[in-house]
Amino acid sequence: MKVKYEIVKxxxxxxxxxxxxxxxxxxxxxxxLMKRFNVSRYTIRRAVGDLENEHxxxxxxxxxxxxxxxxxxxxxxxxxxxxxxxxxHMADYIFPPIISxxxxxxxxxxxxxIVGNTLNNHHRERQTLLNMLDLxxxxxxxxxxxxALPNPNLDLYxxxxxxxxxxxxxxxxxxxxxxxxxxxQDQQAEEExxxxxxxxxxxxxxxxFQIDDRQGVNREAGMIKAYQDAGIPVTDSEVIMYQSNNDxxxxxxxxxxxxxxxxxxxxxxxxNDQLATHIIGHLQHQGVRVPEDISVxxxxxxxxxxxxxxxxxxxxxxxxxxxxxxxxxxxxMINGKDGHSITYPVPLVKGTSTQQIKGGD
Numbered sequence: 279m280k281v282k283y284e285i286v287k288x289x290x291x292x293x294x295x296x297x298x299x300x301x302x303x304x305x306x307x308x309x310x311l312m313k314r315f316n317v318s319r320y321t322i323r324r325a326v327g328d329l330e331n332e333h334x335x336x337x338x339x340x341x342x343x344x345x346x347x348x349x350x351x352x353x354x355x356x357x358x359x360x361x362x363x364x365x366x367h368m369a370d371y372i373f374p375p376i377i378s379x380x381x382x383x384x385x386x387x388x389x390x391x392i393v394g395n396t397l398n399n400h401h402r403e404r405q406t407l408l409n410m411l412d413l414x415x416x417x418x419x420x421x422x423x424x425x426a427l428p429n430p431n432l433d434l435y436x437x438x439x440x441x442x443x444x445x446x447x448x449x450x451x452x453x454x455x456x457x458x459x460x461x462x463q464d465q466q467a468e469e470e471x472x473x474x475x476x477x478x479x480x481x482x483x484x485x486x487f488q489i490d491d492r493q494g495v496n497r498e499a500g501m502i503k504a505y506q507d508a509g510i511p512v513t514d515s516e517v518i519m520y521q522s523n524n525d526x527x528x529x530x531x532x533x534x535x536x537x538x539x540x541x542x543x544x545x546x547x548x549x550n551d552q553l554a555t556h557i558i559g560h561l562q563h564q565g566v567r568v569p570e571d572i573s574v575x576x577x578x579x580x581x582x583x584x585x586x587x588x589x590x591x592x593x594x595x596x597x598x599x600x601x602x603x604x605x606x607x608x609x610x611m612i613n614g615k616d617g618h619s620i621t622y623p624v625p626l627v628k629g630t631s632t633q634q635i636k637g638g639d
Contacts, residue, residue: 379601468500
């Protein structure tokens, strides 16, 4: 069964070949074609994009679409060698090493990258996906947006799948889709961090997790499982859940309120190192010593977190290696090979932000 864009593409190509539209003649607008074929704007753009690649049409910005000299020999033209990379937070400390890893692989094969940023917002994700597809990219590497929530853009992802665009997801996946995915062992790593705190005598632990991304949900689950496996009542723990668009000041206020309790936590497990460094700085500003008064652990092994005082106990994200593996996989997929999902261990890194709990505290 032909997908919709192929029906549009073949109909327009036949009309061009049959002479209904002459060379350099203007074609109907996207809106007119949408109405004629009763399809979405994306379907029209995909069809005319293919026709442009095959040199049946050309576009003039602000002027519309025109019939190309399709009988000319275009065999000397290079194929598109552009790979789209979409992240939730481009300036995030995790992303630059991943991009560096991808770039170190794909540029050797003559490919370039274009990078998009969704700010973990579904509307921006949709626009970024459409912008990428307009560029007729050779492959896509995507970090899913708000991956723990229902995604209103699954229609675009299904079209990407139907059009056989090589696509890889990283950090999270969508259960409705079958794209190869590069993941980290978030739950297992968080379990190890919590068990390490148990070994230091901490049982009353505060977890602070971002729960609109799958990574945060898995890390929170790792904390709960560690309590269950250790036979320690989960009610001994406290959890603050937040979303990516929440104000950090409000999160810090919730931390302050819990630490004022007579039976306050003796350790804090943070969603990532960025949050951990903010919390440590906030506590130190208030005269709370880390780790003497309270221990803090992060997640990701942010380089700068190991230059601060105290150095951070965390879990080491395989940032650059993930990028290099993603680059190799997308090239293989562009060349017709299958991509296979990878899950990376995230080993414990012991810093000086944790210490044995004092007796009687």
